[in-house]
Amino acid sequence: MNDKIAIVTGANRGIGKETARGLAAAGMTVVMACRNLVSARTACEEIISLTRNPDVAVMKLDISSRDSIRNFVEDFKNRYGRLNILINNAGVCTMDHRRTVDNFEPNIGTNYVGTFLLTMQLLPFFEKDAEGRIINLISNIYKIGWFHFDKMHDYRWFRAYAVSKYMVLLFTLELAERLRDSGISVNAVHPGIVRTSIMYTHRWFDHIIKLILSPFFIDVAEGAKQIIHLATAGEATNVSGVYFHKTRRKRIPTCYNSLKLRAALWEYSSSLLKDQPLMERLLKDKAKQ
Numbered sequence: 523m524n525d526k527i528a529i530v531t532g533a534n535r536g537i538g539k540e541t542a543r544g545l546a547a548a549g550m551t552v553v554m555a556c557r558n559l560v561s562a563r564t565a566c567e568e569i570i571s572l573t574r575n576p577d578v579a580v581m582k583l584d585i586s587s588r589d590s591i592r593n594f595v596e597d598f599k600n601r602y603g604r605l606n607i608l609i610n611n612a613g614v615c616t617m618d619h620r621r622t623v624d625n626f627e628p629n630i631g632t633n634y635v636g637t638f639l640l641t642m643q644l645l646p647f648f649e650k651d652a653e654g655r656i657i658n659l660i661s662n663i664y665k666i667g668w669f670h671f672d673k674m675h676d677y678r679w680f681r682a683y684a685v686s687k688y689m690v691l692l693f694t695l696e697l698a699e700r701l702r703d704s705g706i707s708v709n710a711v712h713p714g715i716v717r718t719s720i721m722y723t724h725r726w727f728d729h730i731i732k733l734i735l736s737p738f739f740i741d742v743a744e745g746a747k748q749i750i751h752l753a754t755a756g757e758a759t760n761v762s763g764v765y766f767h768k769t770r771r772k773r774i775p776t777c778y779n780s781l782k783l784r785a786a787l788w789e790y791s792s793s794l795l796k797d798q799p800l801m802e803r804l805l806k807d808k809a810k811q
């Protein structure tokens with residue numbers, strides 16, 4: 523794994539931090555793509571001292587901002603220029619109604635739009651002759667994530683979170699299909715109900731969650747297990763376009779895997795890339811390799 527370069531978004535805490543630790547322990551070069559640089563640097567030092575792998579670094583990324591994504595990609599190009607593994611982990615489940623700087627509902631703008639834009643702009647850096655892996659964090663509540671494009675700004679909190687994760691699932695399936703035979707696998711993982719701060723809302727009912735529900739949550743080590751496995755295991759190349767519920771491969775009911783909806787979401791998302799390097803060209807290049 524010593525020659526592999528991995529990016530983990532939102533790696534300063536929670537599942538992302540544990541995943542970064544796991545990949546560093548496997549000997550990879552790990553880029554922790556985080557918006558909170560103070561806690562990211564502390565987490566980075568901790569990971570280096572735990573794993574004795576000095577090739578772990580922090581880079582600035584606010585995934586809810588198009589400009590920040592563009593700057594991150596530019597920086598990454600200059601510092602590393604090649605990529606093997608992308609873990610799209612950064613995410614929120616927020617009640618905050620304020621839109622992102624790019625005018626999206628915050629759950630959708632962070633969890634889906636940011637993931638889409640970052641992934642598409644990083645595709646050219648996946649190495650030609652080496653296999654690549656993209657792992658997207660989703661949630662099993664995607665099943666309540668039905669959405670309409672004209673209502674994108676109307677969804678709130680938990681519903682918006684579910685919509686965003688359903689979108690990431692559809693994106694995973696579509697990208698896996700489009701990258702078939704390119705050597706890049708794309709899979710989605712629901713990590714389980716993990717004891718992290720995303721489970722809390724900073725409202726009075728946090729006490730109830732803490733007292734009654736949290737004993738049933740799993741810890742980050744267990745939550746990150748399948749992500750680390752997919753990123754490091756030799757046989758992972760054989761699977762793409764698969765949804766894992768923790769470590770189990772799960773079938774996606776046909777009603778959630780509409781080719782029409784996938785195509786519509788692809789078209790909608792592609793329009794967001796209009797001023798970016800042309801995605802279709804990137805995909806064609808990948809397919810040729």
Ligand SMILES: NC(=O)c1ccc[n+]([C@@H]2O[C@H](COP(=O)([O-])OP(=O)(O)OC[C@H]3O[C@@H](n4cnc5c(N)ncnc54)[C@H](OP(=O)(O)O)[C@@H]3O)[C@@H](O)[C@H]2O)c1
Nearest residue numbers: 532536537558584585586611612613661715716718719720
């Ligand atoms: N915990 C669960 O039970 C569960 C279940 C299903 C899926 N998931 C998914 O697992 C992923 C990780 O969640 P977690 O449980 O580890 O939650 P967490 O502890 O709250 O961690 C979320 C991470 O995402 C980062 N992040 C949020 N917005 C960002 C932005 N705009 N730019 C860059 N980084 C950003 C956070 O950074 P800051 O410190 O800067 O906020 C933090 O590092 C999420 O995608 C979540 O939806 C979690």
